[in-house]
Amino acid sequence: MPKLFEKTAIKSLELRNRSVRSATWSGVGDREGFVTDRGVEFYRELAAGGMGLIVTGFQYVMPNGVAMRYQVGNYDDAQIEGLRRLCDAVHSEDCRVVAQIAHTGAKANPDLFPKEGDVWGPSAVTDPLSGRTPKEMSPGEISQLVQAYAAAAERSKKAGFDGVQLHGAHGYGINQFLSGAANRRGDRYGGDIRSRYRFLGEVLEAVRAVVGKDFPVLIKLSGNDFAQGGLTPEESLYVGRRLSAEGIDAIEVSGGSRASENGMIPSRLKIRRQEDEAYLADLAARFKEMVSVPIITVGGIRSPKVISRILDEGKADYAAMCRPFIREPHLIRRWEAGDLKKATCISCNQCFDAALEGNGVYCKVDKKLKEKKRP
Ligand SMILES: Cc1cc2nc3c(=O)[nH]c(=O)nc-3n(C[C@H](O)[C@H](O)[C@H](O)COP(=O)(O)O)c2cc1C
Numbered sequence: 001m002p003k004l005f006e007k008t009a010i011k012s013l014e015l016r017n018r019s020v021r022s023a024t025w026s027g028v029g030d031r032e033g034f035v036t037d038r039g040v041e042f043y044r045e046l047a048a049g050g051m052g053l054i055v056t057g058f059q060y061v062m063p064n065g066v067a068m069r070y071q072v073g074n075y076d077d078a079q080i081e082g083l084r085r086l087c088d089a090v091h092s093e094d095c096r097v098v099a100q101i102a103h104t105g106a107k108a109n110p111d112l113f114p115k116e117g118d119v120w121g122p123s124a125v126t127d128p129l130s131g132r133t134p135k136e137m138s139p140g141e142i143s144q145l146v147q148a149y150a151a152a153a154e155r156s157k158k159a160g161f162d163g164v165q166l167h168g169a170h171g172y173g174i175n176q177f178l179s180g181a182a183n184r185r186g187d188r189y190g191g192d193i194r195s196r197y198r199f200l201g202e203v204l205e206a207v208r209a210v211v212g213k214d215f216p217v218l219i220k221l222s223g224n225d226f227a228q229g230g231l232t233p234e235e236s237l238y239v240g241r242r243l244s245a246e247g248i249d250a251i252e253v254s255g256g257s258r259a260s261e262n263g264m265i266p267s268r269l270k271i272r273r274q275e276d277e278a279y280l281a282d283l284a285a286r287f288k289e290m291v292s293v294p295i296i297t298v299g300g301i302r303s304p305k306v307i308s309r310i311l312d313e314g315k316a317d318y319a320a321m322c323r324p325f326i327r328e329p330h331l332i333r334r335w336e337a338g339d340l341k342k343a344t345c346i347s348c349n350q351c352f353d354a355a356l357e358g359n360g361v362y363c364k365v366d367k368k369l370k371e372k373k374r375p
């Protein structure tokens with residue numbers, strides 16, 4: 001499996017191989033979003049596992065952008081110290097780390113806001129899961145949010161991150177602006193995909209202005225919302241081309257949200273056979289044909305064989321995984337040592353509940369098995 005273990009680089013970001021730990025909300029922030037001591041150790045243990053790059057769980061860039069309990073925040077300079085400790089821990093294991101920055105828009109949970117605030121969305125469209133209707137953002141609030149992304153990127157650079165990744169997937173803030181279902185605005189931020197792209201274009205421009213041209217800026221982008229009226233592959237490819245032309249450094253192609261139809265959620269269930277694996281690789285390949293920047297594929301990747309095929313066929317440049325690293329943080333080391341059995345994760349999604357405990361996400365299945373074995 002030589003290609004997976006090739007040394008590569010995304011701009012200035014030198015990577016020891018082509019494996020990426022995809023962003024994973026890990027429940028390691030406190031009530032205000034500060035990184036906990038346990039969080040620092042969590043990332044140190046993870047980084048020892050041999051992956052080329054870690055993308056952190058989504059960090060909220062404004063107090064009213066938090067969606068999940070124990071999510072890490074990146075909205076206040078006082079948070080830099082904890083973020084720096086996290087970076088130092090990863091670097092001490094010779095691994096690289098990129099901060100995923102996000103505002104969860106209409107999916108934000110006001111019960112978790114560290115300060116008073118409204119739930120914001122591009123339009124006052126009721127969120128299908130939470131049942132909440134956000135306040136339609138004014139142009140002034142849009143500018144405020146654009147600047148909040150830039151400030152978070154600047155903080156990330158100061159903290160020692162090797163890059164940032166904009167979260168443009170899974171039905172959260174940026175994805176809401178891109179989606180025709182969530183964005184019904186009548187002004188210059190709404191309308192066809194050119195106009196719905198405007199917000200993301202402004203975010204990228206503002207981020208680039210503060211971090212400089214050499215600092216890696218990546219995006220995780222939904223290549224398809226798999227939802228009625230949502231972002232289509234053709235629209236997303238248009239977004240990919242614009243981003244590539246306007247200075248993005250890599251695109252991780254994901255898709256779907258918790259509201260997607262027919263089980264097409266980002267973390268799909270029951271990945272059992274090789275044919276079930278890498279369920280978004282063909283979508284990634286469409287981006288690979290259209291844009292010149294590195295493409296990362298994510299979604300159901302479990303076997304070294306499947307990774308080799310994707311890399312050899314040129315469908316993507318990097319293979320990202322999330323749940324396999326929850327069950328086996330040292331998966332890459334295992335494969336490197338010659339044990340090429342597929343990841344043991346059974347794609348059941350019980351780890352979402354584990355992250356809610358606030359002590360670092362872990363595999364519930366593995367824990368139950370170990371408890372059974374104990375005398
Ligand atoms: C517990 C958990 C937390 C997640 N948190 C994030 C996140 O913070 N940001 C993100 O972009 N995706 C997040 N995801 C989605 C994963 O990054 C990934 O896209 C998805 O699980 C498919 O990859 P996999 O089959 O390798 O798990 C999360 C998934 C899980 C299971």
Ligand code: SF4
Pocket residue numbers: 323324326327344345346347348349350351352362363364365366
């Ligand atoms: S609980 Fe464990 S086996 Fe189930 S999806 Fe999460 S990591 Fe995989």
